[in-house]
Amino acid sequence: MDLIQDLNWRYATKSYSNQRISNEKLDFILEAINLSASSVGLQPYRIFAIDNAELKSTLGANSFNKQIAQSSHLLVFAAYNKVTTQHVRDLVELTAEKQGVTEESLDGLFTAANTYFTSRSDEDNKLWAERQTYIALGTALIAAANAKVDATPMEGFDAQLFDELLGLNEKDLHSIVILSLGYRDNVNDYLAHLPKVRIPIDEMVTKIG
Ligand SMILES: Cc1cc2nc3c(=O)[nH]c(=O)nc-3n(C[C@H](O)[C@H](O)[C@H](O)COP(=O)(O)O)c2cc1C
Incomplete structure (x- = not known):
């Protein structure tokens, strides 16, 4: 099974060569991230793909992870700070467009999702968004391995610095994990x-027959 071979091949790389990855491979990984599953299908995160040596050096300056500066590309996974009714409306609009149905026919989806999020605290919704973001990270790790691109998931970074330099607060996002x-x-x-x-x-596994 090729996928198992890929997953055995990959590891959290500690030191990178100066070889760069192609745009095709980068786009393949980004496409896989966008195809990742998320609860309600809301995709409550955004990805920033950094290909700028100076910015990577600045972002990595306070971190024990030298991979931040060394990498060919750095992906920043940023989760929503809040989940709003507008996010749910946007999903309904997109679903209607993609599935060729009216928005009214999706009233059930809108009401169920909107009630779910508005009945919970902003903090709970933020944690929910962060959990969805980690699923996207997992997808990215698998896609990178499949493309024979080395990758390192990292929580060891200065999130405040990232948020500031990438202007994430203004976008109602916060960096949660990087790759x-x-x-x-x-x-x-x-x-x-x-x-x-x-x-x-x-x-790891308990099989229940
Ligand atoms: C969410 C997450 C955060 C991680 N943070 C770091 C990190 O900051 N620095 C690092 O070198 N490795 C980091 N790792 C890599 C893990 O140490 C590594 O995945 C684990 O030891 C398993 O080894 P493998 O991925 O090489 O198979 C992180 C992994 C995950 C999933």
């Missing part, structure tokens, strides 16, 4: 030749 992309430095990355560390499958 560097590039190619492993086979010589200097101590992890490049080490076996994967995972618990036995039987410990």
Whole structure:
């Protein structure tokens, strides 16, 4: 099974070479992210794909993760600060357009989703948005492995600095997790030749017949 081989091949790369990834591979990973599942289909996050050496250096300056500056490209996963009725309206409008139905026929979806979000605290909705964002991160990791692009998911970054430099507050977003992309430095990355560390499958999974 190719996918299992891809997932065994990938690892959280610690050191990158200076080889850059192609636009095609970048777009492949971004497309996969956009196809990721999200609760209600709301996609409550946005991705910033950074291909600017100076910006990457500034963003990585306060972090122990040198991959931020070293990477070919850096993806920033930013979650919504709030979920609003307008977000639900936008989803209904898009669904109607894509599925060729009227917005009125989607009143049930609108009411159910809007009631769900408005009955909860902003903080709960923010945490919900962050959880959806991690699903997109998972999709990106799988897509990168499939494209034989190395990647490192990272929470070790200065979120305040990222939010400030990317103007995320003004967009009602906050950075939650980042993903560097590039190619492993086979010589200097101590992890490049080490076996994967995972618990036995039987410990992970309980099959209930
Ligand atoms: C949400 C998340 C945050 C992570 N943060 C970092 C990080 O800041 N720096 C880093 O080098 N690795 C980070 N990792 C990588 C994990 O340490 C790594 O995925 C884990 O040890 C499993 O190893 P593997 O991905 O190489 O198979 C993170 C992984 C995830 C999923």
